[in-house]
Amino acid sequence: MKLGIITGGGEAETVTGFAIDHRKVAPGTVFGAFEGARVNGEDFIDAAVASGAIAVVARPGARVEGAAHIADKRPRERFANLAAQFFAPFPATNVAVTGTNGKTSTVEMTRQLWRMAGDHAASIGTLGVNTDSDNARTGLTTPDVVTFLSNVAGLAREGVTHLAFEASSHGLSQYRTEGVPVRAAAFTNLGRDHLDYHGDMAAYFTAKLRLFSEVLSPEGTAVVWVDDPQSDRVIDLARARGNRLVSVGTHGDTLRLVSRDPTLLGQGLVIEAEGREHRVTLPLIGAYQAANALIAAGLVIATGGDVATTLANLARLQPVRGRLERAVITKQGAPVYIDYAHTADALEAAMLALKPHAAGRLIVVFGAGGDRDTGKREPMGQVAAQHADSIIVTDDNPRGENPAEIRRMILKGARGASEVEGRRDAIAAAIAEAEAQDIVLIAGKGHEQGQIVGDMVLPFDDVTVAREVAS
Ligand SMILES: CC(=O)N[C@H]1[C@@H](OP(=O)(O)OP(=O)(O)OC[C@H]2O[C@@H](n3ccc(=O)[nH]c3=O)[C@H](O)[C@@H]2O)O[C@H](CO)[C@@H](O)[C@@H]1O[C@H](C)C(=O)N[C@@H](C)C(=O)N[C@H](CCC(=O)O)C(=O)O
Numbered sequence: 525m526k527l528g529i530i531t532g533g534g535e536a537e538t539v540t541g542f543a544i545d546h547r548k549v550a551p552g553t554v555f556g557a558f559e560g561a562r563v564n565g566e567d568f569i570d571a572a573v574a575s576g577a578i579a580v581v582a583r584p585g586a587r588v589e590g591a592a593h594i595a596d597k598r599p600r601e602r603f604a605n606l607a608a609q610f611f612a613p614f615p616a617t618n619v620a621v622t623g624t625n626g627k628t629s630t631v632e633m634t635r636q637l638w639r640m641a642g643d644h645a646a647s648i649g650t651l652g653v654n655t656d657s658d659n660a661r662t663g664l665t666t667p668d669v670v671t672f673l674s675n676v677a678g679l680a681r682e683g684v685t686h687l688a689f690e691a692s693s694h695g696l697s698q699y700r701t702e703g704v705p706v707r708a709a710a711f712t713n714l715g716r717d718h719l720d721y722h723g724d725m726a727a728y729f730t731a732k733l734r735l736f737s738e739v740l741s742p743e744g745t746a747v748v749w750v751d752d753p754q755s756d757r758v759i760d761l762a763r764a765r766g767n768r769l770v771s772v773g774t775h776g777d778t779l780r781l782v783s784r785d786p787t788l789l790g791q792g793l794v795i796e797a798e799g800r801e802h803r804v805t806l807p808l809i810g811a812y813q814a815a816n817a818l819i820a821a822g823l824v825i826a827t828g829g830d831v832a833t834t835l836a837n838l839a840r841l842q843p844v845r846g847r848l849e850r851a852v853i854t855k856q857g858a859p860v861y862i863d864y865a866h867t868a869d870a871l872e873a874a875m876l877a878l879k880p881h882a883a884g885r886l887i888v889v890f891g892a893g894g895d896r897d898t899g900k901r902e903p904m905g906q907v908a909a910q911h912a913d914s915i916i917v918t919d920d921n922p923r924g925e926n927p928a929e930i931r932r933m934i935l936k937g938a939r940g941a942s943e944v945e946g947r948r949d950a951i952a953a954a955i956a957e958a959e960a961q962d963i964v965l966i967a968g969k970g971h972e973q974g975q976i977v978g979d980m981v982l983p984f985d986d987v988t989v990a991r992e993v994a995s
Pocket residue numbers: 544545546547556558559560561562563564565566568650663664665666667668669692693694695698721
């Protein structure tokens with residue numbers, strides 16, 4: 525790729541790469557200098573040029589000396605589109621999922637359904653970059669734009685033709701995925717999260733809606749879970765733009781969930797599609813997992829999958845790591861589940877999934893992440909108090925905050941809860957308390973392999989800890 529093509533100028537220099545962190549600039553790099561939440565990337569322009577940057581994508585007002593200034597009012601978007609030209613080609617079929625809860629589950633299920641249909645598929649999200657044979661963690665749900673585009677291109681080189689990725693609200697507002705054409709985009713639901721970053725619910729929702737107003741290809745399809753109170757906004761947007769609509773849910777037109785009957789290890793679903801009823805046994809429990817599975821089916825159908833085959837394949841879905849994952853059965857006979865619920869809505873969904881399976885009590889252990897939306901803590905406490913029979917409030921990832929203060933904010937909502945400092949001790953207390961007919965839910969960290977305390981990441985895995993303390 526020649527710089528002349530990028531700047532429209534005469535003298536063409538060869539571009540060797542793209543970077544948004546000045547420490548990753550090498551000779552020939554195009555540097556993206558963006559105003560961030562923590563620091564201003566424009567402060568590193570001189571350092572980037574000193575390291576060999578040949579062009580800087582930045583606001584028109586930014587000062588660039590010694591390199592071409594590619595000025596744009598939306599520098600992140602411009603940078604992503606240029607970088608996409610450099611990294612392309614990408615897989616032919618890309619779909620994106622947004623929503624407060626269910627993104628990871630949905631992209632993972634979409635990947636599985638494509639694979640069952642014989643396609644070479646991958647997913648990118650909270651669980652990292654996943655293919656049939658490989659997993660690589662990126663540390664973020666939607667990786668930074670350079671990591672994302674280079675990974676997507678790498679997948680294409682490996683022969684991946686179908687990619688499902690998570691579009692987090694941070695990712696959308698920072699243009700982390702721009703430049704990869706999106707054939708179908710899904711909306712799962714909207715609940716409270718990340719208001720530390722977005723400020724209020726309106727701004728948070730607007731960030732998510734950008735997936736439908738700008739990122740989804742004009743000829744692409746919107747896949748919408750219609751049972752969410754906010755889904756009409758997404759549908760209106762899709763209609764206004766002329767996108768095709770795949771509506772899914774108990775009032776869905778494309779995939780209508782007619783009934784859902786919990787069984788011991790899963791649930792029987794009746795789904796109406798193309799004018800006939802399809803019966804499937806989904807090997808996963810909980811209404812929320814049925815919702816995600818149907819949205820995934822919607823994405824596969826939206827990108828050319830056969831309806832009957834796709835729905836039949838739901839019966840072969842494998843569980844998603846850390847989402848209602850059964851870690852162990854205690855000596856007393858109580859199953860212990862790990863779930864990634866870290867919002868009030870998710871905690872409610874996880875408890876409602878388990879309740880029909882508990883002849884005895886539902887015991888819940890959870891905390892909340894530090895340096896994240898503080899306003900979700902009390903509602904998480906309230907929803908636990910509403911549905912659980914016994915609550916232990918403990919620590920999640922405290923990060924830079926005082927864990928006792930985080931617990932106090934949750935406990936304000938969780939009347940009658942007990943408090944146990946230290947996640948291992950809390951899990952041990954819950955397991956010790958559980959009797960034969962009870963169920964234990966350990967929520968908030970799911971698949972995570974570490975606990976972030978201050979600047980340190982201490983090894984911690986809820987599944988392993990539950991097994992250790994139960995033995
Ligand atoms: C709040 C947030 O989204 N932060 C991310 C974001 O920061 P930002 O653009 O605001 O960056 P900043 O740190 O203020 O720096 C501004 C710019 O200067 C650059 N810089 C900075 C320092 C330096 O020495 N040199 C330099 O060039 C940075 O690369 C950046 O481009 O860009 C950084 C570089 O890509 C990310 O590492 C960083 O993620 C932090 C670590 C993070 O914790 N993010 C979380 C909140 C996040 O993104 N979560 C979402 C949602 C999770 C979910 O619900 O699923 C996710 O998608 O993972």
